[in-house]
Amino acid sequence: MIDFTEVNRKYFDQLATTYQDRFARAVKTITEQTQQHRLWLSDRWTDTAAGQGQEVKMLEYACGPGTVSMALAPFLTNVVGIDVASNMVDEYNRNAQAAGLGEKVTGHVADLLAESVPAEFSGPEFNDFDVVTVSMALHHFEHPDQALKRLAARLKQGGVCYIIDLVAQASHGHGDDHGHDHGHSHGHTHRRQSLDLDDAAATIKTHGFSRADMLNLFEDAGLTVGFEHKVLSEPLELTKDGKAITKTVFIARAQRV
Template identity: 50%
Template sequence: MAEHTEANRQYFEKLAKSYKTDFQKGLEAICRQVDSRRSWISDIWTNTEAGNGKEIKMMEYACGPGAVSLTLAPFVSKVVGLDVSEGMVSEYNKNAQEAGFGDKMTALKGDLLAETIPEELPGPEYFDFDIVVVSMAFHHFERPDLAMARFGERLKKGGVCMVVDIVPASDDHHHHHHHQGPHRVEHGFGNAEHTVKSHGFTEEQMQQLYEGAGLTGFRYEVMDEQVVFHKEGKELIKTLFIARGQRV
């Protein structure tokens, strides 16, 4: 497992400075979809009756440059980002400062999926989250079941774990007709293939992961816009889902 984490770390370290630009359109689409589903994800935000006057803590795991954190930061009190790549942590903190959220958004390097949790992460500030967000990272995890269990442990009672990831290509035709354009269209992962452990998750697979971690109130929706990533002169077109479940 450590070997696979290191492969991910090295790959994303190289991408850190260009990630936001390279994947800009895809990140914007994800953030639009997340923002439009905020009330579907949870009813506890700083601007809702259920969240009014409460301190609302969020963690984004495998946070990258923090696109989803920046989208949700206006509606929470505090955001913690965690990533195995120092370069991504640096980009996240820079983006938080530039967006004026430096007082509530901070990332640090950390691996919650290690067999032994790093000593800085058992502290109370890394527990009792109202929401844990994982966007476009589950397909890189060697053990998604362990990941979901670890995220569930970090939630407070009633807290929500939200996952954005890929609908498997075999399941995809139920949802969309693929775009055909002048560019070469790829349905793999290009040069990221060696870091990928799963080619997406069906609704049934995600439900098993949530229930296996003791999370309830499971919901899964396929996003209504496909996401196009440009890599190595090719278009990678993915259909994504958003899922949620909460700790009881």
């Protein structure tokens, strides 16, 4: 039985030090879009009436180098990044230090989607978040539905889940169109029989999500209030076989009751 999370961990550990350069344009787009949509995704920030003078905490799960964390940290009191790849967490903590955010932004290595999660991640520091975000990683999870349930449980009442991911393609073929560096093209889930760790496709479980997919995932996770979904007009620039390609992404949000 293939351990899907372990395949991801190994792949992203290898990619960690070059990730931000390799995907510089995509990182820039996610940063800008997140900042532009900040008040759309939540009304609780350190500079808004709803959050001013209070603790406002965010969890970025599968944080990688922390694209969303670094974009939103100026408007939060505490930011926790968690990823299974320790080299990614090193990049995350380095970025936080470099941005002068080390006091309130901290990265940790953990698998919060595992059957049993170490007790240290059950304390108040890792619960009752105002925002839980997953950027460009939901498609890497073996069970996106279970993942959202587990992550939603870490939100406080009224807290917001914010997802950025690939739009499922309306039509698709089968076969070999899996291998771009971020590796997505089909609107379904599947499991490959053999794995090549140099192959990004091996790390992907779901090839994009439709608006209806997101609505269902959120509702099943108890995120039944305030669903919003937007396809971004600016696509993400990625690479496939060394060539630039673009992928359409969405942002979506919903709140825990």
